[in-house]
Amino acid sequence: GENVEQHPSxxxxxxxxxxxxxxTYSDSASNYxxxxxxxxxxxxxxxxxxxxxxxxxxxQRIAVxxxxxxxxxxxxxxxxxxxxxxxxxxxxxxxxxATNKLxxxxxxxxxxxx
Amino acid sequence: NAGVTQTPKFQVLKTGQSMTLQCxxxxxxxxxxxxxxxxxxxxxxxxxxxxxxxxxxxEVPNGYNVSRSTTEDFPLRLLSxxxxxxxVYFCASTGTGRYEQYFGPGTRLTVT
Numbered sequence: 001g002e003n004v005e006q007h008p009s010x011x012x013x014x015x016x017x018x019x020x021x022x023x024t025y026s027d028s029a030s031n032y033x034x035x036x037x038x039x040x041x042x043x044x045x046x047x048x049x050x051x052x053x054x055x056x057x058x059x060q061r062i063a064v065x066x067x068x069x070x071x072x073x074x075x076x077x078x079x080x081x082x083x084x085x086x087x088x089x090x091x092x093x094x095x096x097x098a099t100n101k102l103x104x105x106x107x108x109x110x111x112x113x114x
Numbered sequence: 115n116a117g118v119t120q121t122p123k124f125q126v127l128k129t130g131q132s133m134t135l136q137c138x139x140x141x142x143x144x145x146x147x148x149x150x151x152x153x154x155x156x157x158x159x160x161x162x163x164x165x166x167x168x169x170x171x172x173e174v175p176n177g178y179n180v181s182r183s184t185t186e187d188f189p190l191r192l193l194s195x196x197x198x199x200x201x202v203y204f205c206a207s208t209g210t211g212r213y214e215q216y217f218g219p220g221t222r223l224t225v226t
Binding site: 001006009032034042043044045046049051089091095099100101102103104105106107 | 145147149154155156157158159162164172173204206208213214215217218219220
């Protein structure tokens with residue numbers, strides 16, 4: 001089955017710096033790669049996702065890149081702000097038809113220092 | 115739309131007790147799933163369903179049962195609670211042919 005590894009487990013940056021979180025997946029059939037942000041005591045919220053037919057996707061200060069050959073994908077946050085502090089999870093799945101079994105990484109605690 | 119709702123928000127059980135965690139969605143989503151979240155381990159898939167009457171096991175199904183009698187509801191049953199089932203439980207749903215999973219607010223369960 002699918003296995004997703006995520007690094008680093010914790011990341012501390014200064015406000016305004018960039019942050020990068022990396023994930024690798026094992027199942028070459030996976031075709032959907034979302035990133036979730038989770039604040040303390042809250043539910044995971046989708047912040048960006050990418051499908052396997054795309055190499056990069058941007059949404060304002062966040063971007064995701066996908067390397068299918070190497071089976072890894074990364075989250076990039078530029079111009080970090082204190083409100084970006086949270087736990088970030090990557091996930092992978094084969095999404096098609098009626099199913100979407102997400103397998104999650106173990107999370108990265110991002111701390112943005114003012 | 116209320117989206118995905120879960121009840122209760124908090125629950126304390128004694129070892130061996132049984133209970134049902136409720137999950138409902140009003141978006142007519144066919145796909146629903148249950149995850150548990152433990153510190154340092156991310157979210158792990160317990161069971162999922164691709165439609166009414168169809169369920170299947172995820173990564174960590176032992177100790178849990180599910181059923182899907184309607185499109186809207188997907189309850190998770192603990193038949194005999196164990197301390198290892200202390201966790202936060204999230205329900206999620208996705209529309210057919212869609213990709214984004216919508217999560218409920220979670221249930222924090224403690225088993226003593």
